[in-house]
Amino acid sequence: FLTLGTTKAQPFKESKEEKEKRMQWFQDAKLGIFIHWGIYSVRGVTESWSFYNNYLSYDEYMSQLDGFTAKSYNPAEWAKLIKESGAKYTVITSKHHDGVALWDTQASDLNTIKKTPASRDLLTPFTKAVRKEGLKLGIYYSLLDWSNTDYPYATRNSTRYQIKEDSARWQRFLDFDNRQLAELNKQFKPDLYWFDGDWDFSPETWKAKELSTMLRTFNPKVILNSRIQGYGDYATPEQGVPIRRPDSQWWELCMTMNDSWGYAPTDTNYKTANMLLRTFVDCISNGGNLLLDIGPKEDGTIPQEQVDILKEFGRWTKKHADAIYGTRAGIPEGHVMGYTTLNKNQDILYVFLPYKPNGPISVKGLKNKVNRAWVVGNGALLETKVVGKAYWSSVPGILYFDVPESVQDSQITVVA
Numbered sequence: 410f411l412t413l414g415t416t417k418a419q420p421f422k423e424s425k426e427e428k429e430k431r432m433q434w435f436q437d438a439k440l441g442i443f444i445h446w447g448i449y450s451v452r453g454v455t456e457s458w459s460f461y462n463n464y465l466s467y468d469e470y471m472s473q474l475d476g477f478t479a480k481s482y483n484p485a486e487w488a489k490l491i492k493e494s495g496a497k498y499t500v501i502t503s504k505h506h507d508g509v510a511l512w513d514t515q516a517s518d519l520n521t522i523k524k525t526p527a528s529r530d531l532l533t534p535f536t537k538a539v540r541k542e543g544l545k546l547g548i549y550y551s552l553l554d555w556s557n558t559d560y561p562y563a564t565r566n567s568t569r570y571q572i573k574e575d576s577a578r579w580q581r582f583l584d585f586d587n588r589q590l591a592e593l594n595k596q597f598k599p600d601l602y603w604f605d606g607d608w609d610f611s612p613e614t615w616k617a618k619e620l621s622t623m624l625r626t627f628n629p630k631v632i633l634n635s636r637i638q639g640y641g642d643y644a645t646p647e648q649g650v651p652i653r654r655p656d657s658q659w660w661e662l663c664m665t666m667n668d669s670w671g672y673a674p675t676d677t678n679y680k681t682a683n684m685l686l687r688t689f690v691d692c693i694s695n696g697g698n699l700l701l702d703i704g705p706k707e708d709g710t711i712p713q714e715q716v717d718i719l720k721e722f723g724r725w726t727k728k729h730a731d732a733i734y735g736t737r738a739g740i741p742e743g744h745v746m747g748y749t750t751l752n753k754n755q756d757i758l759y760v761f762l763p764y765k766p767n768g769p770i771s772v773k774g775l776k777n778k779v780n781r782a783w784v785v786g787n788g789a790l791l792e793t794k795v796v797g798k799a800y801w802s803s804v805p806g807i808l809y810f811d812v813p814e815s816v817q818d819s820q821i822t823v824v825a
């Protein structure tokens with residue numbers, strides 16, 4: 410279990426500084442695009458869960474294999490659109506809980522090459538396009554597999570068993586995961602692994618320590634999300650921004666645009682670009698990233714609603730790039746009505762205004778001198794007024810500034 414090809418796992422030790430260096434691109438990236446693409450897009454049903462929850466039988470669910478064509482799939486266009494949104498990385502489902510692999514896995518026949526009319530490896534061309542666009546590559550991999558009958562809670566037939574009573578069978582399952590991960594490592598050497606489906610078992614049962622060590626031995630720079638029973642690098646909240654700033658130095662919120670991860674034509678409950686931008690700004694003001702999800706159709710086209718949101722993200726992130734990329738969490742709440750980030754030197758405060766100002770904005774608690782204030786992405790200097798003995802007294806001052814309507818953004822205006 411501890412080898413990946415010819416690579417032997419080495420104990421993984423790293424100083425705080427080394428980890429900070431390894432995590433740097435992730436911390437600076439702020440926006441990633443998540444992709445849930447699989448046979449569930451044929452009927453537009455919930456990925457994997459629709460058979461687990463008996464909405465469809467396993468056979469009905471799997472009959473979607475016959476309808477998965479990928480006939481209009483253009484990975485170069487996907488990568489271009491992702492880049493255009495302002496994202497710096499992307500994470501794609503190489504295999505969801507249903508066990509259907511998008512790449513040419515030798516560990517099972519259940520893949521898009523052997524079992525669908527797409528009849529090809531869909532992952533490889535995407536990984537190439539992603540790298541060509543200069544984006545970082547993340548691979549989602551479900552540790553559990555509801556099609557593999559060696560998994561103790563497999564749903565395709567009644568195969569439940571106790572691991573304690575049949576540890577050889579469990580080991581066979583771990584070997585299977587391990588073989589697939591070895592393939593992914595070898596073929597794609599991803600920048601990030603996004604694990605999922607670890608919830609049934611403890612770290613010991615998953616051999617999570619050994620697994621993470623092995624992945625890091627093969628690829629010492631790789632970043633792992635936390636869903637590998639605590640042996641990952643960063644926290645992975647889902648669908649909602651933590652109310653309080655997380656303790657973790659690195660975290661990423663994953664979120665859907667409507668209520669579905671995969672393509673679901675009946676789910677029209679889309680959030681607006683403005684809502685999602687507010688959530689994005691909320692994340693970065695608390696030092697985290699947003700991993701925003703899209704769910705392409707079975708033919709490989711991306712629903713128009715999702716394209717529109719990505720394009721509006723692109724317009725807004727491009728204009729406000731200085732206030733987003735490479736920044737750090739902002740000042741604590743209570744100083745200003747709005748979200749904030751700070752540049753790395755901690756001498757520029759970016760204030761995001763998720764409302765249309767109709768009077769002066771105030772930033773209170775200032776001790777240092779303010780040299781100037783300007784509108785990000787526009788450059789217009791703003792008149793400021795400081796009251797209170799801001800620079801030399803222990804009494805913090807208040808800074809006021811007006812943001813004229815002519816320099817306001819249609820979504821969220823940002824002042825530096």
Ligand code: FHN
Pocket residue numbers: 456605606647663670
């Ligand atoms: O069960 C999955 C779900 O289908 C989806 O992939 C999300 C994405 O974070 N993760 C799981 C639940 O946590």
